[in-house]
Amino acid sequence: MxxxxxxxxxxxxxxxxxxxxxxxxxxxxxxxxxxxxxxxxxxxxxxxxxxxxxxxxxxxxxxxxxxxxxxxxxxxxxxxxxxxxxxxxxxxxxxxxxxxxxxxxxxxxxxxxxxxxxxxxxxxxxxxxxxxxxxxxxxxxxxxxxxxxxxxxxxxxxIQHKPFSLWAVLVTPAVQKPSTSWMYSHLHIDKIGNHVYKLRNMKKALLNGDKNIFLNSIYNDFDTTIEHLFPEVRSIKNSLHKNGALAEYVAGSGLTVVGIYDTEKLALMAFNNLQVQYKTLVWTNIKS
Known part of the structure; x- marks a missing residue:
């Protein structure tokens, strides 16, 4: 076994x-x-x-x-x-x-x-x-x-990197996307692939252990499309921000929304506050 x-x-x-x-x-x-x-x-x-x-x-x-x-x-x-x-x-x-x-x-x-x-x-x-x-x-x-x-x-x-410690609160809305391929089919071609410099910045931040640049470099090309198609995603981002998230964005092709926190204590506090508002949420750390 x-x-x-x-x-x-x-x-x-x-x-x-x-x-x-x-x-x-x-x-x-x-x-x-x-x-x-x-x-x-x-x-x-x-x-x-x-x-x-x-x-x-x-x-x-x-x-x-x-x-x-x-x-x-x-x-x-x-x-x-x-x-x-x-x-x-x-x-x-x-x-x-x-x-x-x-x-x-x-x-x-x-x-x-x-x-x-x-x-x-x-x-x-x-x-x-x-x-x-x-x-x-x-x-x-x-x-x-x-x-x-x-x-x-x-x-x-x-990727070579210095160890880092960050926590995440993940909120998954009740609504589900039809499929990943459906999400790709609804992308606006003129709005994707324009921020690859953020990836280069993040690689440097990971190598140097610069948390501020790391946080400013988080990016997802699906974000704009998903917010337009699923307005509740913007609402979840606002809730995470009000509860102290340093960055808020969509995971993959959605629809889970991620809030990044500097410490376990702050992530747990946000998790406890948001339990009243959302049914499916998790708090955990990002493995480095």
Whole structure:
């Protein structure tokens, strides 16, 4: 039996580049991100069983063959080519679903890593092919930590940095986005890819340990579009700001809103205050 934690991801910089030729060639937008992990995680347990792949989840609507965990296990088994392999997977879901925090991708990446061990795979499987089938965020989740991501999300490298201590309060509104692809389809091309200098500034701030420049460099190209489509996001940002957040922005393609705090005490105070107003919220630290 293998027990593991799959950590949520947090985009610290998210830039979508308006490069028509790249999109025509690949079918995807070219992106440039800085990602980190949050100390917020789903828990997974893997138990070997003959031939069959089964999934048990505390969120019943996620207990399907369409779940990225089940798909990851199935794709890996197919790639290995051994019909005798099987696994019983138990997923305890704690990361908000469809919220821009990469929970599904993190679960899938942990499934791949764990099954390589559980099934004692000696022949290296074609992980790039499997990750591409599961979604571009899986590439980052296979590595984790503080990373720079380029291409369509498939090029991931660690970033040198000084350790830092920051906390986050995450508020997920009741309304859900239709899908990530829907969010991409509603972007305004003339309003994206214009602030990549903030990513360069953030890399310097991380290397030098400059918290002020770091905070001023946080950016997400989805922010403007999401605020326009979902007015409650602006309201949540205002609530976080009134409760002492140093920066407020949307996580990934939404719709979770992130408030950044300097200390655990301030984050916990904001969390307690906002519990009266919002149903789905979490406070945690950003892993450095």
């Amino acid at each position: 293998i027990k593991e934690k799959a950590f949520a991801k947090l985009n610290l910089n998210l830039h979508i580049l308006a490069n028509p030729s790249y999109k025509k060639k690949t079918g995807y937008f070219q992106i440039h991100f800085i990602n980190s992990e949050l100390n917020l995680y789903d828990e997974l347990t893997f138990e070997a069983q003959p031939k069959k792949i089964s999934l048990i989840c505390n969120v019943k609507e996620l207990q399907t063959k369409e779940n990225l965990v089940y798909r990851a296990a199935s794709l890996l088994k197919k790639e290995i080519g051994n019909s005798q392999l099987g696994v019983k997977i138990t997923l305890l879901k704690k990361i908000p679903v469809c919220a821009g925090l990469g929970g599904g991708s993190s679960d899938a990446a942990m499934t791949l890593r764990s099954l390589l061990q559980l099934w004692n795979v000696k022949k290296k499987a074609t992980m790039n092919k499997i990750c591409s089938s599961l979604g571009s965020d899986v590439f980052y989740s296979m590595r984790g930590g503080l990373c720079e991501i380029t291409g369509i999300g498939n090029k991931v490298k660690s």
